[in-house]
Structures are given as structure tokens and as C-alpha cells.
Ligand SMILES: Nc1ncnc2c1ncn2[C@@H]1O[C@H](COP(=O)(O)OP(=O)(O)O)[C@@H](O)[C@H]1O
């Protein structure tokens with residue numbers, strides 16, 4: 007008998023590439039395979055979803071995920087953004103509680119995924135250029151006012 011006869015598993019990618027791919031099949035796979043511990047479920051329920059949802063006026067803030075290499079940050083980001091964009095992926099969530107709570111954001115967003123590499127370009131330019139480029143892909147023509155004509159970016 008071989009070890010392979012005893013253990014069956016899905017081979018995993020070493021890291022999740024959230025940004026480079028624009029691959030809905032891969033996004034669905036990431037939702038299906040995301041293992042959600044009770045602690046992770048709590049974080050999603052108490053922090054991620056309340057800040058992202060816009061049905062109720064909350065003190066919504068940005069989210070920052072911190073963790074060592076390979077701990078699942080990209081996988082988590084991918085799952086949340088896929089749920090936010092595609093309501094039908096809710097059914098693929100493995101954790102009943104997270105599935106329920108995620109209904110608050112499911113399908114309610116257009117998601118622009120980006121990554122910033124080494125750059126000396128002002129952050130505002132990087133973000134505005136990225137958003138303009140993304141909007142073009144969904145048929146929306148929009149450019150931001152030039153930096154020297156804006157007194158407040160908030
Ligand atoms: N909760 C999880 N359920 C299933 N696979 C996971 C989970 N967390 C991490 N992984 C897997 O571990 C690997 C590393 O995760 P990744 O999101 O790329 O890490 P990070 O972005 O934190 O460096 C990937 O293959 C990912 O699919």
C-alpha cells in the first residue's frame with residue numbers, strides 16, 4: 007500500500023495570487039476551500055462585515071490584515087472580495103455563521119483589486135489611476151481632478 011492510498015488531499019498552491027488573476031473559477035475555488043475556524047468566523051462577523059456593510063450607518067473604517075507569510079491573508083481577502091461582488095458565491099461558504107452574516111455584503115460591491123509594488127509615485131496617483139483604469143473596464147468613464155486642484159482628498 008502507498009501513502010497516497012491512505013491520504014487524499016487537494017494539492018495547494020504555495021501562495022494565493024489575488025491580484026494578478028482575473029479568474030472567476032479560481033475565485034470560486036478559493037471561497038469553497040477556505041477553512042474557517044471559530045476565531046476567524048468571529049473576526050469576520052465582528053470586524054470585517056460590520057465595517058464593509060453599508061445598510062446601517064456605522065463608524066466604517068478600512069481594514070488591515072496582518073500576519074506572517076503564508077497565514078492566509080490573501081486567501082481571506084480573496085474570499086471577502088469575491089463574496090462582496092458575487093452574491094451567488096455565498097452558497098459556497100463552508101461556515102454556516104459566516105454564510106449568514108456575509109449576506110449583508112454579498113453582491114453589493116464592484117471590487118477593484120490592486121497591489122502596490124515599489125514605487126515613488128504619490129499614493130493618491132496610484133489609487134486614482136488604478137480606479138480610473140478599473141472603471142474603464144466596466145464601461146464607466148471617470149477621471150479624478152488633478153492633484154494640484156484638490157485641497158482635501160478625504
Ligand atoms: N483558512 C484557510 N483555508 C484554506 N487554505 C488556506 C487557509 N489559509 C491559508 N490557506 C492556504 O495557505 C496558502 C498560503 O495562504 P496565502 O493567503 O497565500 O498567505 P499570505 O497571503 O498570508 O501569505 C495558500 O495555499 C492558501 O490557500
Ligand SMILES: [Mg+2]
Pocket residue numbers: 021022079080081
Ligand atoms: Mg499573500
